[in-house]
Amino acid sequence: MTTSTQLAPVKWEDDALVLLDQTRLPVETVYLTLTTAEEVWASIRHLQVRGAPAIGMAAAYGLYLGVRGSEAATSEAFAKDLLATAEYLGTSRPTAVNLFWALDRIKARIQQEGDKATRELKAAVLDEALAIQREDAEVCRTIGEHLLTLLHDGMGILTHCNPGALATAAYGTATAPFYLAKERGWDLKVYADETRPVLQGARLTAFELQQAGIDVTLICDNMAAMVMAQGKVEAVIVGTDRVAANGDVANKIGTYGVAVLAKAHGIPFYVAAPLSSVDLETATGADIPIEERPAEEITHGLGKQVAPDNIKVYNPAFDVTPAEYITAIVTETGIFKPQEIGNSKK
Numbered sequence: 001m002t003t004s005t006q007l008a009p010v011k012w013e014d015d016a017l018v019l020l021d022q023t024r025l026p027v028e029t030v031y032l033t034l035t036t037a038e039e040v041w042a043s044i045r046h047l048q049v050r051g052a053p054a055i056g057m058a059a060a061y062g063l064y065l066g067v068r069g070s071e072a073a074t075s076e077a078f079a080k081d082l083l084a085t086a087e088y089l090g091t092s093r094p095t096a097v098n099l100f101w102a103l104d105r106i107k108a109r110i111q112q113e114g115d116k117a118t119r120e121l122k123a124a125v126l127d128e129a130l131a132i133q134r135e136d137a138e139v140c141r142t143i144g145e146h147l148l149t150l151l152h153d154g155m156g157i158l159t160h161c162n163p164g165a166l167a168t169a170a171y172g173t174a175t176a177p178f179y180l181a182k183e184r185g186w187d188l189k190v191y192a193d194e195t196r197p198v199l200q201g202a203r204l205t206a207f208e209l210q211q212a213g214i215d216v217t218l219i220c221d222n223m224a225a226m227v228m229a230q231g232k233v234e235a236v237i238v239g240t241d242r243v244a245a246n247g248d249v250a251n252k253i254g255t256y257g258v259a260v261l262a263k264a265h266g267i268p269f270y271v272a273a274p275l276s277s278v279d280l281e282t283a284t285g286a287d288i289p290i291e292e293r294p295a296e297e298i299t300h301g302l303g304k305q306v307a308p309d310n311i312k313v314y315n316p317a318f319d320v321t322p323a324e325y326i327t328a329i330v331t332e333t334g335i336f337k338p339q340e341i342g343n344s345k346k
């Protein structure tokens with residue numbers, strides 16, 4: 001059986017959160033041991049852990065780390081401590097709704113626990129964080145099974161950013177069918193966009209798929225049109241950070257351009273989205289908060305200055321692909337037309 005990368009992005013070990021520092025990949029494998037909510041906040045903000053589901057998992061453990069020292073005398077006082085830490089962790093990155101989904105899930109669990117002792121409530125927070133991580137691997141595998149029904153052996157598939165095992169508990173979202181296809185002896189040919197400016201495609205997707213023995217070819221973002229025109233790509237599969245109620249999808253900057261190109265070439269464009277990324281309370285893509293990141297990611301790519309001093313820079317980390325460009329959104333509950341994404345949670 002092919003397993004997704006052995007390099008788990010998020011682990012709970014010896015009462016601490018152990019994160020694979022994704023800013024160091026693919027050159028160095030460095031694990032960070034975090035013991036405070038502040039450290040978790042910083043690791044999310046600085047992309048040491050990234051990818052929507054992995055951010056949610058890390059935040060869940062961060063919430064436990066933030067309240068495990070609580071000396072609250074009542075369950076109400078503990079709930080207050082929990083809320084304050086959740087609000088703080090929620091300020092780390094705004095776009096991936098999985099972060100807020102994970103924090104809300106733990107808050108709801110604590111409400112259900114009722115009037116218990118603080119020691120028991122702390123244990124419930126950790127228990128829920130562990131459950132979030134456990135369930136994510138199964139969710140990703142199920143998404144992969146659904147996606148596989150849309151693919152066939154020998155197909156060329158383009159992906160953008162890293163919706164991979166490094167962004168989840170296992171398998172990835174958009175990469176899950178690649179791992180499952182490999183298990184079944186299929187030969188898919190994956191094209192990975194390098195994904196400017198932080199290069200998640202080159203540093204992470206190319207790395208993890210290569211490690212798993214999957215046929216992956218790295219291309220620059222500006223080569224996608226040519227690769228499609230040459231008939232090398234028969235489907236595009238991407239991940240997402242948030243799906244709005246009308247089926248608009250926020251994902252890594254550059255995704256919208258890939259979707260437009262796919263439509264121009266008559267190529268289906270699929271979005272892999274766990275229900276934790278589906279946000280029916282956000283009406284349209286225009287309502288999704290888009291994170292803007294530091295100018296240095298563009299002016300000093302890979303640590304080397306590549307732009308003039310004091311140049312004006314615009315660096316949105318995500319864009320929104322309108323529903324009309326999306327062939328289907330695939331969740332753990334099935335395959336949905338974007339306009340029918342509301343049915344995914346029924």
Ligand SMILES: CSC[C@H]1O[C@H](OP(=O)(O)O)[C@H](O)[C@@H]1O
Nearest residue numbers: 050051052161163167239251252
């Ligand atoms: C499985 S979702 C991965 C998702 O996360 C990425 O963003 P970032 O690396 O900035 O956290 C990107 O939008 C991916 O598609």
